[in-house]
Amino acid sequence: MIRKFLQKLYLALIFIILYAPIVTLMVLSFNQSKTRAKWGGFTLKWYKELFQNEQIMSAFYTTLIISFVAAAAATIIGTAAAIAIQGMKQRWRTFYMGVTNIPMMNAEIVMGVSLMLLFIAFRMKMGFGTILIAHITFNIPYVILSVAPKLKQTNRHVYEAALDLGASPLEAFFKVVFPDIVPGVMSGFMLAFTMSLDDFVITHFTKGPGIDTLSTKIYTEVRKGIKPEIYALSTIMFVTVLVLLILINYSPEEKEDTKTKKKRAKKPSKVKKILLRRVIPVTICVLFLFGGFYYSRESNVMNSDKVVVYNWGEYLDPEVLTMFEEETGIDVVYEEFETNEILYPKISSGAIAYDVICPSDYMIQRMIKNDLLAEINFDNIPNIKNIGKDYMEQSRQFDPENKYSVPYCWGTVGILYNKTMVKEPVTSWSILWDEKYKDNILMQDSVRDAFGVTLKYLGYSLNSTDLDELTEARDLLIEQKPLVQAYVIDQVRDKMIGNEAAIGVIYSGEAIYTQMENPDLEYVIPEEGSNIWIDSWVIPKNAENKENGEKFINFLCRPDIALKNFEYITYSTPNVEARKLIEDDAVRNSKIAFPDLSQYENLETFQYMGTEADQTYGELWNQVKSH
Amino acid sequence: MKSKRLLAGPYLFWSVSFVIIPLLVIVYYAFTSDEGTFTLANLSQITTPENLKALGISLLLSFISTLVCLILAYPLAMILSQKQVNQTSFIVLIFILPMWMNFLLRTMAWQTLLEKNGVINSILGFLHLPALEIINTPYAIILGMVYNFLPFMVLPIYNVLIKIDPNVLNAARDLGANPVQTFLKVTFPLSIPGVISGITMVFVPALTTFVISDLLGGGKILLIGNVIEQSFKQNSNWHVGSGLSLVLMIFIIASMALVAKYDKGEGGTAF
Numbered sequence: 001m002i003r004k005f006l007q008k009l010y011l012a013l014i015f016i017i018l019y020a021p022i023v024t025l026m027v028l029s030f031n032q033s034k035t036r037a038k039w040g041g042f043t044l045k046w047y048k049e050l051f052q053n054e055q056i057m058s059a060f061y062t063t064l065i066i067s068f069v070a071a072a073a074a075t076i077i078g079t080a081a082a083i084a085i086q087g088m089k090q091r092w093r094t095f096y097m098g099v100t101n102i103p104m105m106n107a108e109i110v111m112g113v114s115l116m117l118l119f120i121a122f123r124m125k126m127g128f129g130t131i132l133i134a135h136i137t138f139n140i141p142y143v144i145l146s147v148a149p150k151l152k153q154t155n156r157h158v159y160e161a162a163l164d165l166g167a168s169p170l171e172a173f174f175k176v177v178f179p180d181i182v183p184g185v186m187s188g189f190m191l192a193f194t195m196s197l198d199d200f201v202i203t204h205f206t207k208g209p210g211i212d213t214l215s216t217k218i219y220t221e222v223r224k225g226i227k228p229e230i231y232a233l234s235t236i237m238f239v240t241v242l243v244l245l246i247l248i249n250y251s252p253e254e255k256e257d258t259k260t261k262k263k264r265a266k267k268p269s270k271v272k273k274i275l276l277r278r279v280i281p282v283t284i285c286v287l288f289l290f291g292g293f294y295y296s297r298e299s300n301v302m303n304s305d306k307v308v309v310y311n312w313g314e315y316l317d318p319e320v321l322t323m324f325e326e327e328t329g330i331d332v333v334y335e336e337f338e339t340n341e342i343l344y345p346k347i348s349s350g351a352i353a354y355d356v357i358c359p360s361d362y363m364i365q366r367m368i369k370n371d372l373l374a375e376i377n378f379d380n381i382p383n384i385k386n387i388g389k390d391y392m393e394q395s396r397q398f399d400p401e402n403k404y405s406v407p408y409c410w411g412t413v414g415i416l417y418n419k420t421m422v423k424e425p426v427t428s429w430s431i432l433w434d435e436k437y438k439d440n441i442l443m444q445d446s447v448r449d450a451f452g453v454t455l456k457y458l459g460y461s462l463n464s465t466d467l468d469e470l471t472e473a474r475d476l477l478i479e480q481k482p483l484v485q486a487y488v489i490d491q492v493r494d495k496m497i498g499n500e501a502a503i504g505v506i507y508s509g510e511a512i513y514t515q516m517e518n519p520d521l522e523y524v525i526p527e528e529g530s531n532i533w534i535d536s537w538v539i540p541k542n543a544e545n546k547e548n549g550e551k552f553i554n555f556l557c558r559p560d561i562a563l564k565n566f567e568y569i570t571y572s573t574p575n576v577e578a579r580k581l582i583e584d585d586a587v588r589n590s591k592i593a594f595p596d597l598s599q600y601e602n603l604e605t606f607q608y609m610g611t612e613a614d615q616t617y618g619e620l621w622n623q624v625k626s627h
Numbered sequence: 628m629k630s631k632r633l634l635a636g637p638y639l640f641w642s643v644s645f646v647i648i649p650l651l652v653i654v655y656y657a658f659t660s661d662e663g664t665f666t667l668a669n670l671s672q673i674t675t676p677e678n679l680k681a682l683g684i685s686l687l688l689s690f691i692s693t694l695v696c697l698i699l700a701y702p703l704a705m706i707l708s709q710k711q712v713n714q715t716s717f718i719v720l721i722f723i724l725p726m727w728m729n730f731l732l733r734t735m736a737w738q739t740l741l742e743k744n745g746v747i748n749s750i751l752g753f754l755h756l757p758a759l760e761i762i763n764t765p766y767a768i769i770l771g772m773v774y775n776f777l778p779f780m781v782l783p784i785y786n787v788l789i790k791i792d793p794n795v796l797n798a799a800r801d802l803g804a805n806p807v808q809t810f811l812k813v814t815f816p817l818s819i820p821g822v823i824s825g826i827t828m829v830f831v832p833a834l835t836t837f838v839i840s841d842l843l844g845g846g847k848i849l850l851i852g853n854v855i856e857q858s859f860k861q862n863s864n865w866h867v868g869s870g871l872s873l874v875l876m877i878f879i880i881a882s883m884a885l886v887a888k889y890d891k892g893e894g895g896t897a898f
Contacts, residue, residue: 007706010703015721018725018774019725021728021737022728024739024740028736036735078638080637084631084632084634088635103646104828104832109855109859109872111649117652137645140641145783145824145827146782148820149787149821149824150786152820153787169631183789187786197729200730200731215730215731226732230729230732237727242724341863484847486845487845487847498742500742611661614862615864619675622678622681625849626678
């Protein structure tokens with residue numbers, strides 16, 4: 001009895017651990033507030049918005065299709081291979097198992113990059129096909145590793161007996177061996193399917209423009225926080241699978257045993273059984289399938305007239321894309337990236353021809369230097385007149401003749417602090433080294449930003465390449481490490497809103513949003529100066545629809561459109577006409593969104609410093625992080 | 628017999644094209660510099676103190692996580708394997724089910740649970756219990772690893788356990804073995820193949836992960852996966868990244884060879 005109880009207790013404990021995060025995500029899908037750090041009340045609106053969000057839905061169906069096809073292919077290839085390997089001599093078996101283990105042992109990123117290099121070398125078009133190949137590749141080992149232990153346990157003599165009794169090898173296999181290994185094959189398929197569903201890194205490197213899986217979609221959203229629609233979708237997926245499982249496993253048969261239902265005639269219960277075990281699951285599957293056709297049809301209407309846009313995650317109001325399509329008849333293929341460093345190899349390798357991309361200042365400089373960008377024909381962009389002169393002037397730091405770029409967003413890097421936790425006035429970066437705030441400081445987790453802040457604090461240029469200055473900065477960062485609660489990029493926002501920390505280093509665009517969610521927060525640009533950055537639209541040299549790209553940029557420079565984007569992403573717009581249209585006085589004159597640049601003399605833009613300096617920075621940063 | 632070997636054909640073709648050739652590309656990158664000349668500098672990057680430390684911590688954390696997974700998963704698999712067949716498939720699926728919520732989302736959910744003002748601490752505070760402060764520490768990383776990789780340990784062990792012939796266990800009992808002896812001498816040796824699969828499936832992803840340490844370790848603990856990821860993504864230095872991945876692979880192959888050797892020895896006596 002006690003044993004039974006302990007077993008139940010153990011199972012229950014594991015279940016709680018396994019499902020605690022799931023329940024959390026489900027709860028978040030009903031959260032009125034957009035950030036995960038705050039409960040804003042119960043709502044169903046995310047479910048409604050989910051079905052109107054074509055991007056998420058088509059990503060969802062792409063994921064399902066890829067996972068299913070990849071898992072099925074991997075199961076066939078893998079099971080066949082496992083059977084063959086089982087019958088091999090020791091040496092060959094070791095060889096094959098070695099090969100099998102390679103994808104599992106390789107860091108995912110290595111596999112992703114190596115496949116990408118291969119696809120580029122053979123000039124394969126990145127897209128659905130390349131993702132599928134990559135997924136099958138990493139799925140096969142899971143199938144083999146699930147099937148192999150089963151095969152090890154099957155009794156060879158039974159198979160041989162079947163042969164002796166006159167069965168053909170094929171018959172013997174399907175009648176004798178196969179039933180024994182079915183659980184292994186099934187769990188192999190399930191594992192493969194689940195791994196595909198979950199994979200991010202490899203997909204990221206092998207995908208092309210206009211195709212997204214749920215993982216890559218989620219990852220691009222990490223920068224600005226996960227959209228609640230994603231929580232809603234996950235909840236629906238989860239509940240659907242759960243319901244299917246319950247229906248298939250708990251037929252009314254078991255209920256029949258209970259006394260109340262014994263009286264019932266057998267016939268209706270059979271109908272009920274069929275209804276529950278077959279009809280409903282099939283209906284749900286069919287519904288999903290048709291949904292898939294619906295959304296894939298929606299996304300696949302490919303006009304010959306298109307523009308391929310590659311932008312930061314959550315960096316544009318999706319409605320703007322629809323408006324652009326309606327007004328011009330040009331289809332937008334929209335894709336998102338999360339860091340400049342990920343963007344660069346994609347452009348330099350030329351694997352995908354993007355028409356418009358939105359890198360930051362120093363990356364634009366690097367691209368110009370390496371001859372990757374095309375000169376923009378400003379005759380096609382009359383709306384450039386709406387962009388403030390100051391910002392065009394700022395742009396000259398990375399685009400000296402204003403030939404390649406059109407400013408889209410800009411901002412500063414500064415300190416966000418919580419007024420209830422920090423009582424003193426904040427004016428200097430030195431507060432990031434104040435023992436008082438031990439474990440209450442959030443530092444940026446990127447080389448340039450972390451070093452930029454420290455170099456500025458020390459009074460140096462944030463583009464310093466002087467080794468002594470950099471070493472000094474490194475030592476200061478190491479000194480700071482025990483005080484830091486976490487090194488983060490995107491999560492500063494959620495953590496500050498949730499009162500997790502007192503001080504955080506943050507981009508001004510995020511500061512505006514966090515203040516709306518938590519009025520206790522205040523943003524300041526320290527007196528030692530800081531980084532001022534600009535993200536601009538540029539056109540890569542290998543663009544196939546350059547004119548459409550220019551039309552797109554021109555559209556974004558229209559004041560009403562720029563305003564719409566500003567309201568959606570809260571990053572400062574260089575569009576002066578759009579700023580005039582902002583209705584809320586407090587926002588229009590916000591010191592955070594639109595600081596008076598003449599007041600700050602020591603704001604600097606990041607410069608591209610060459611691979612050697614990049615490497616030095618990287619090494620020093622690693623020393624900080626591993627200290 | 629020959630026709631049976633042909634079954635490996637598609638797999639061989641697939642592996643050569645999409646595993647081995649890409650791997651050679653990595654090897655090429657690992658041994659060349661930016662200018663395309665031969666160099667060992669990328670491989671020797673692993674000997675810098677910070678990279679050695681990262682490798683050490685990664686090995687330690689993934690070892691602990693694998694061990695914890697094994698300790699948690701084995702009893703679990705045993706309990707599950709004793710259930711009735713129909714119910715079992717249901718229970719097993721319940722264990723895979725969490726994986727259908729995206730991995731990034733699940734790991735982020737742990738943040739919400741573990742944070743200073745998070746769900747768990749709110750509950751503990753309500754019960755007047757001391758707060759749980761493991762977010763941004765190695766413990767949180769281990770928790771994340773165990774949570775994410777536990778099913779990979781449970782499933783292979785479970786798959787092997789349900790195949791064990793009950794008659795073998797009955798025979799052992801008839802011959803006078805007590806439950807502990809039966810487990811140690813019969814059940815466990817028979818389940819070794821599953822355990823080995825499980826260890827591989829947990830240890831390797833744990834050793835190479837970078838997302839879990841980023842999200843739950845607060846970016847304060849640098850794992851070797853983070854170093855590699857950074858050299859590819861932040862520093863855009865594919866040569867160093869390739870060199871480090873090559874070293875990492877050698878480490879994994881070495882540790883797996885060790886495990887496999889153990890497998891053979893035990894397996895031999897078991898049958």
